[in-house]
Every structure is written in structure tokens, then in C-alpha cells.
Amino acid sequence: MDKLRGGSLVGGGSSSGMGSTNPGPEQQQLEQYPKNLIEQYLRASSKIKKFERAGFFKRFAPSVGDVQADFQRLAYSFEESGILQYAAMCHIGYAKCESYGGAPQRESEAYLRAARSFLGAHNESGQLHLRTRHSEFREGALHCYHRAAERAVDGCVFKAAILRELKQLQRQLDSTSSFASPTHQIHDLEISAETCGQRGDFRSALQHYDDIVDNVYERRGTRMYGELLxxxxxxxxxxxxxxxxxxxxxxxxxxxxxxxxxxxxxxxxxxxxxxxxxxxxxxxxxxxxxxxxxxxxxxxxxxxxxxxxxxxxxxxxxxxxxxxxxxxxxxxxxxxxxxxxxx
Structure with a gap:
């Protein structure tokens, strides 16, 4: 990207005039830059479809590792270009590749990166006062956060981190949903206890801390929560x-x-x-x-x-x-x- 920007400056200095209607090759290359990335993304997506259609004939399908590397490279390129919604879609493609390899944790991490990219696009559109801010980017982030939580190992710290981010975006997260993991419940109890202490309700704070201890002991997860205990x-x-x-x-x-x-x-x-x-x-x-x-x-x-x-x-x-x-x-x-x- 820096080379392209540098090239456009050089091309601008050597142009015949400010009002020239014939852009130089460097400027044409810069104008085609996002389009080329998008075309590469579409090609990578078509390879995934071929892999899905291959069925039992996997030896005729494209290499999952190669497709995954394409998505990873494109995601970074889109992020550098500030096209975050396409970066998110590349992370989703990467996650799908991980699903074929049976790696749920890495799949979850890829969905989390996708959610953050969608959220970045959502926030950026708000700063630009775009009318689409309230819809697709936010919904894309929610979808990816949910997928990341589904694929993460239940009770792990990573899943709790996902759920904390999700709750910031979806504050009315159903406490009885499948995403209310033990780790998430314990975190919520600790936050509630801190809030009670800040407003001087120390009896309620004590009750919440008692509930944390009961929760951890009941689930036999004491050694995992040593510092918390x-x-x-x-x-x-x-x-x-x-x-x-x-x-x-x-x-x-x-x-x-x-x-x-x-x-x-x-x-x-x-x-x-x-x-x-x-x-x-x-x-x-x-x-x-x-x-x-x-x-x-x-x-x-x-x-x-x-x-x-x-x-x-x-x-x-x-x-x-x-x-x-x-x-x-x-x-x-x-x-x-x-x-x-x-x-």
C-alpha cells in the first residue's frame, strides 16, 4: 500500500498538467487496488464452495490450507486499507477453513476477529454519519460473536472474554441462554458485588461473594479460580x-x-x-x-x-x-x- 501511495505521488509529479484526463499507470493501479482485493476474496470464496461441493471426492477439492492462507493474507490487506467489512468476511472464511480441520478453538478466534472487524466498520460508519450504521455491520458483529462463543470451550477464560464483549453490544443478553457459561455467571456475580460495594450496600455484596464461592465449589472448578477465590x-x-x-x-x-x-x-x-x-x-x-x-x-x-x-x-x-x-x-x-x- 505504501508503494502504491508513493507511486501515485511520483506519477502526480510527472504528469503533464493538473487537469490531465489521462491518469498514469500508478494512479490506475491505485484506483484498481480495492477492486483487485475484492476479486481475490471472491476467488477464495469460490474455492470454499468447491470444497463444500466435493463431498466424498476431497482429493479433487482445493487445498484447505491454501484457501486459509489466502483469507488470512486478504484480511490483513483489507484491514490496512481500512475496508473492515471485507476484512471481517475474510476472517469468516478463515473460520470456515478451521471448521473443516476440526479446530474449534482457532475457529472461535477467527470469528472473534471477524466480530471486531464488523464492529469497527459499524463504529466507523457512525463517525461518518452513514445511514447504514444501525443495520448490517452491527448484525454481522453479533452473529460472529455468537458463533465465536458457540465454538469456544465452555468454562474457559477465552469464552468469558467473548461474552463480555458481546454483552457490551447486546446488553439484554438472555441470562438463561446457552451463552451463560459458568465463567460468565461468576464474572457477572463479581461485577454485581463490586457495584453493590460502590453504592454502600455491603450486605448484598457479601451475598454475591458467597454465591461466587458456592458456584465454584459446586462445579468443582476451584483450582481454575484460585486467584478469584x-x-x-x-x-x-x-x-x-x-x-x-x-x-x-x-x-x-x-x-x-x-x-x-x-x-x-x-x-x-x-x-x-x-x-x-x-x-x-x-x-x-x-x-x-x-x-x-x-x-x-x-x-x-x-x-x-x-x-x-x-x-x-x-x-x-x-x-x-x-x-x-x-x-x-x-x-x-x-x-x-x-x-x-x-x-
């Missing part, structure tokens, strides 16, 4: 301290969590880890040992009503562990500010 355990314990619920309002899981960290502070328990070989549903399994001891001190200060110590421990916890999430830090800040008002 660490983060959720810290948040659940801090929320229990912040809400100061009486025992009658605590669930058995809450009591078990508090007792574990209090006993750890009293040296009546040893830190748990995922390598102990025991149940992964115990408190502390996915929390680093150093964090466990820090949380144990916080729990002990709260249970024994040493509120000044609790205030300082919360501050020290945030300062000591630099890998805490933004949600954890925000909750620590809220707790520290509230305690500072009275102690």
Missing part, C-alpha cells in the same frame, strides 16, 4: 468485620471462615494451602501464608474488640500487600475511614 475470601472476611453481624445473622460458612482466622491468630491452627492434599474447600487454601497471618490479626482484633488496633492493622494490610485489587483497597479505605471517626 483468594480475592473473594479476603473481601468476605473484611465485609464480615465491617458489617459486624451478630452470630445469629452469620451463615455456617461465615462462622467457619471467622473461626479459622481467629484460631490461626491464637496458634490453634496452621495455615492451609492448596498443596496440603486436603479439601480445597477449606478457608485459606488459596490465600498466601503471609496474608493469612495478617488477616488472622485483623480478625482477632475485631473479635476481641480492639478497635484501635484494628484500624492500624487495616492500614498496614493495604500497605504491605501491593498486589491487592482495587476493590480490596477501596473496602480497606472505607473501613479505615469509618473506624478513624471513633477511634
Amino acid at each position: 483468594r480475592r473473594v475470601e479476603v473481601l468476605r472476611l473484611l465485609l464480615l468485620v465491617h458489617l459486624n453481624l451478630p452470630p445469629a445473622r452469620q451463615s455456617p460458612a461465615h462462622i467457619k471462615l471467622i473461626e479459622y482466622y481467629y484460631n490461626l491468630a491464637q496458634f490453634e491452627a496452621r495455615p492451609c494451602s492448596a498443596n496440603d492434599g486436603g479439601s480445597v474447600e477449606r478457608p485459606g487454601v488459596f490465600v498466601p501464608e503471609q496474608q493469612q497471618y495478617a488477616l488472622a490479626e485483623i480478625t482477632c482484633a475485631w473479635v476481641e474488640r480492639k478497635m484501635c488496633d484494628l484500624k492500624h492493622l487495616l492500614r498496614d494490610f493495604g500497605a504491605e500487600f501491593g498486589d491487592l485489587s482495587g476493590v480490596e483497597r477501596q473496602l480497606l479505605k472505607v473501613m479505615h475511614v469509618e473506624l478513624a471517626r471513633s477511634y
Whole structure:
């Protein structure tokens, strides 16, 4: 493309006049550039049709690998040219080639690239105030997102990423649809918990975090969600301290969590880890040992009503562990500010 642009500039400098009606060969080549790409796309598409019609006589069909390489090359060319809708169609062609090879993950990735290209064309048409913005490009993106989600492995992080992008485009995504994977449900619960925490509804936030833990344990997917379970355990314990619920309002899981960290502070328990070989549903399994001891001190200060110590421990916890999430830090800040008002 750069060579063509450079050629057109050279041709423009050597033309006989500004008003010349006979464009040079470089300008003709530039004008034919999109048309040539489209013709190549149509030829590649016709090869796929030949492959589909070949049936049992696959040896007479074109090579799938060659057709796939054509689509990949054309997709990049269309993207460089800014013709995103054709880039999307080339990615779809690439995905169809992957379907013949029995590679659902790579097929899903190709459909995701197609969806993003269609979405780019949709957004670009909106910036240009084109009348077609509301229809085919957006529908093409939705179709490709759905196809990408269908072909992705259920429960994987990649599928959750697809669904997050899809939900931005289709906000009323049916929660009972086949796209509501366990990973997607867990992500939605975490977002809901964060939203509740931001508006000060800490009881609802605690309930959502409880639901996340129940969801993960029920599906036996604990090791896949180790970091999430660490983060959720810290948040659940801090929320229990912040809400100061009486025992009658605590669930058995809450009591078990508090007792574990209090006993750890009293040296009546040893830190748990995922390598102990025991149940992964115990408190502390996915929390680093150093964090466990820090949380144990916080729990002990709260249970024994040493509120000044609790205030300082919360501050020290945030300062000591630099890998805490933004949600954890925000909750620590809220707790520290509230305690500072009275102690």
C-alpha cells in the first residue's frame, strides 16, 4: 500500500498538467487496488464452495490450507486499507477453513476477529454519519460473536472474554441462554458485588461473594479460580468485620471462615494451602501464608474488640500487600475511614 501511495505521488509529479484526463499507470493501479482485493476474496470464496461441493471426492477439492492462507493474507490487506467489512468476511472464511480441520478453538478466534472487524466498520460508519450504521455491520458483529462463543470451550477464560464483549453490544443478553457459561455467571456475580460495594450496600455484596464461592465449589472448578477465590475470601472476611453481624445473622460458612482466622491468630491452627492434599474447600487454601497471618490479626482484633488496633492493622494490610485489587483497597479505605471517626 505504501508503494502504491508513493507511486501515485511520483506519477502526480510527472504528469503533464493538473487537469490531465489521462491518469498514469500508478494512479490506475491505485484506483484498481480495492477492486483487485475484492476479486481475490471472491476467488477464495469460490474455492470454499468447491470444497463444500466435493463431498466424498476431497482429493479433487482445493487445498484447505491454501484457501486459509489466502483469507488470512486478504484480511490483513483489507484491514490496512481500512475496508473492515471485507476484512471481517475474510476472517469468516478463515473460520470456515478451521471448521473443516476440526479446530474449534482457532475457529472461535477467527470469528472473534471477524466480530471486531464488523464492529469497527459499524463504529466507523457512525463517525461518518452513514445511514447504514444501525443495520448490517452491527448484525454481522453479533452473529460472529455468537458463533465465536458457540465454538469456544465452555468454562474457559477465552469464552468469558467473548461474552463480555458481546454483552457490551447486546446488553439484554438472555441470562438463561446457552451463552451463560459458568465463567460468565461468576464474572457477572463479581461485577454485581463490586457495584453493590460502590453504592454502600455491603450486605448484598457479601451475598454475591458467597454465591461466587458456592458456584465454584459446586462445579468443582476451584483450582481454575484460585486467584478469584483468594480475592473473594479476603473481601468476605473484611465485609464480615465491617458489617459486624451478630452470630445469629452469620451463615455456617461465615462462622467457619471467622473461626479459622481467629484460631490461626491464637496458634490453634496452621495455615492451609492448596498443596496440603486436603479439601480445597477449606478457608485459606488459596490465600498466601503471609496474608493469612495478617488477616488472622485483623480478625482477632475485631473479635476481641480492639478497635484501635484494628484500624492500624487495616492500614498496614493495604500497605504491605501491593498486589491487592482495587476493590480490596477501596473496602480497606472505607473501613479505615469509618473506624478513624471513633477511634
